[in-house]
Amino acid sequence: MSEEVFSKIIDLLKENSIRYKLVEHEPVFTSKEAAEVRGTKLEQGAKALVLKSKKKVFLAVVPANRKINLEKLKEILDVKKLGLASSETVKEKTGCAIGSVPPFGNIVGLDTYVDKDLLENEYIAFNAGSHTKSIIMRSNDFVKLVNPKIDAFC
16 A cells, blocks of 8 residues: 555656655665665654544654654644554554655545644655655645645644
8 A cells, every 4th residue: 555655646746747856765764764865864854643632643744853742733733632643553544654654644634734844944855655765855845735734843
């Protein structure tokens, strides 16, 4: 299914005439490894986290050099409980393994929240459904395609 997610992203980019760079590389499992293999700065990495409240699953995207502030995000989402989803829930909701989830919640039916600091980068980079494929694209094109809710929660 992660290959299906990758294909959906590429189709969306092509349909909207978005310029991007595809980087195929050795498997990476940390943000630092990903930045090194892509040749990008750590803060350009879009770390996509699947979060679960009592009633709903969300996608939160933060710069790879930052940590999510769950308390701030709980306020934004107006929920009492919020935590990282289990690996089973991540796979079920996104079709991807933890660490390979792209920041495109819209293609898997998840509301997407992006920390504003990520969008200070002209270009962002992210795993595209696998640990061996990354995409680098303009952050403003990303916002146009995903239409995320943008706030501060790092």
